[in-house]
Amino acid sequence: VIASGICGSDNHILDGSIPLHLPAILGHEGAGIVESIGEGVSTVKPGDKVILSALPQCRECDSCLHEKGNCCLKEDMFSPVGLMLDGTSRFTCRGRKVYNIFGTSTFTEYTVMHEFSVVKADDDAPLENVCILACGFPTGYGAAVNAAQVTPGSTCVVFGLGGVGSAVVLGCKAAGASRIIGIDINEGKFEKAKAFGVTDCLNPRNFKKPIQQVIMDMTGFGADFTFEATGTIETMIAALESCNMSYGVCVIIGVPPAKSQLSFDPLLLLSGRVLRGSLLGEYKTRDCIPVLVDDYMKKKIDVDSVITHKLPFVEINKGFELLRSGKWCSMIELS
Template sequence: MEQDKVSTEKPSKVITCRAAIAWTANAPLSIEEVEVDPPKPGEVRIKIVSSGLCGTDKHILEGKDKVPFPAILGHEGAGIVESIGEGVTTVQPGDKVLLFPLPECGECRYCLHPKGNMCVKENVLSPTGLMLDGTSRFTCRGRKIYHLYGTSTFSEYTVVHEIAVGKIDAAAPLDKVCIMSCAVPTGFGAVFNTARVTPGSTCVIFGLGGIGSAVVMGCKASGASRIIGVDIVEDKFPQARALGVTDCLNPRNLKGPVQEVVVEMTGGGADFAFEAVGLTDTMVAAFESCHVSYGVCVIIGVAPSDSKLSFDPLMLLPGRTLKGGTLGEYKTRSRIPKLVTDYMQRKFNTDSLITHQFPFEKINKAFELFRSEHCIRCVLLF
């Protein structure tokens, strides 16, 4: 599939292709024919080859995270550049690329700051569903279809701003590296950039899905001596142990709150805690699992819209730290393609995070499996 020829002609024509449209929340996706406009100046049209399913997509479909409908979801994608708009210089037709839900314009104060990655050119926390010029590139049945985070990877073709596209190794297997767009950098970055896990430390990870599993890999690589995995689906435990988890906890089988169990079994609390579920209850539990004096808790999961986090502020005074980070605080275009290079050089292997693959037309079946929580990461193949 990756060997398909891609046109190198100027982007002058509308492409008609298949896309999975979310007409509304709490309903199956509908495979429809859509018209995809040519890229405008500064934009890139991409033939999608693979796309991962992320918990954020699931939450949107369940109505927990608010976005404009009808929309084409998907933000963890890899593909081949089909055509480019005027002024695009960093990619060319035929290039293999990753698509990023968080762009890197290289000009705003966040991109220019050594620690910032929340580029102002895309508001992932309150998405508009539109390109930077306030319009959409998708039409179906004569209706405008909204984008998601400027990516919309649940479509055979999509249009993305150049600042949200990263060229990767020409030999990279797109069915494997698509998870480098979200799951892998989110998990690795939480460990290496946000928490800065230290050798010999104790870590606890709430949620052992794709992102949580990447956190486990990062903690092990950082030299953590004890890694506690927390999940209500025990089918995930064997995989978690294979990745480096030393203790597995199912909160439903414990006699007390999981945070109290973690504090007791660690003699005062974990050095580092990570929340990769996206629920306020697990966020509080992760925070309360930290050591009272120096524990660091990193929130990774995206909570439902309008959620409020509530805990005793006295928990902060002794020295606990509560942090957050989007896409692992990686500057996307300049740093994430290097992860692909490291993967190609076998410095790490994330293939085991992909437990299921489905053809694109079976996207609803893939989401059914994903909702059952019996898979780590599911990838669609186009």
């Protein structure tokens, strides 16, 4: 493993919001070089640069074979067991089994992965930058261009201006949105958000009325597209209520705490609103991530701008401190 991003999901595991078998090696936004391969592996070879994906693409299951499906049934994210498909772990410490996370485990010098979770990257790609194409960037960018299919001239609202939210903004801008409203309680993120393309920055704590009512007042009838990138039930409801009642599309991206329940008035949907989720931007990983890497190399997508810190691996705890402090805008990389 050459480099790995720190994702909010890693922190959710540490704070207990996402339960996982422990002890485990965390990290799922990685890039590295193939050291060796097992029997039958044919799509990569030793020396290849690769991106390590938590969302596999086996190309055999119902989801992979469906034109629109990307949630491979061999994933280990929604009910993680922390083991390889054969029921074993390839990690140990002092004779004790150490669990894998999401089939990746990138906070380590070496990891073992299934072939269907490894994405071959361009030989010239800088791994310390493209590692975030494993999760955070495509999750946000694809939510805008694939899941919502943002239209030119539209109004978009993004709840949460961290790494994923910033990628949403870039996706909305690339799709031609004319107005992008960014919402976050950390106003320190506003300056960079505007540089990404946000036209209006709002802190919900600065208003006496619910932020969804503020959005309605600003837009007249609600936004065309809204995105939730924080992972709280309150912001999910606010995002849904902020979009146009007849044709608004609300996309849920944030990961809520385990066993959360989303409850809302069904009349919100009967009028025509669409509420949908999006996993990794709806990209089929082994097919699409190499295309994203190619777009990055051709400067068609701006991945570098959402990277705010690069730290040596020994300072990984500092990286988590930066994430929790809210002083950083987007992705953090370790190398």
